[in-house]
Amino acid sequence: MHEKLYERLSELIKPLAASCGLDVWGMEIPASRGGVLRVYVDSPNGVSIDQCATLSRHISVTLDVEDPLPGPYTLEVSSPGLERPFFTVSQLPPYIGQPVALKLQAPMQGRKKWRGVLIEAEGDHLTLDVDGVEHVFAWEDVEKARLVFQEPPASGK
CATH class of the missing domain: 3.30.300.70 (RimP-like superfamily, N-terminal)
Incomplete structure (x- = not known):
């Protein structure tokens, strides 16, 4: 429905x-x-x-x-804003190298919430680098996904 x-x-x-x-x-x-x-x-x-x-x-x-x-x-x-939600895997490739937050429909390795740097988005999967460890997620298991805004570094004077 x-x-x-x-x-x-x-x-x-x-x-x-x-x-x-x-x-x-x-x-x-x-x-x-x-x-x-x-x-x-x-x-x-x-x-x-x-x-x-x-x-x-x-x-x-x-x-x-x-x-x-x-x-x-x-x-x-x-507009989707600075912390834009993602609705399809095909929206992710331009954001490779940036931080992404996920909420899964069911726990994976004991947790539903994940945050890491997007390193790949292809087909129906995405890969995050979470504290130096790569984790692969099936898009069908993702309840919500969004970009995490990072303040640009202050320019030193």
């Missing part, structure tokens, strides 16, 4: 985003009535607040007419 809803929302929202010069980075669909539908959008030139507001209005009208979500919900449209 969730996959079909995601596909339906994508069919409705992607053309609206494209008309605003944006790409849909991903969506978080509410798990229950009254939840939040989060739509993350991006573009090579970044995303402005005005673009998000315009897209939000377009999405609201379309979803009111099409009514794909059962019950009430709150719509949020934003």
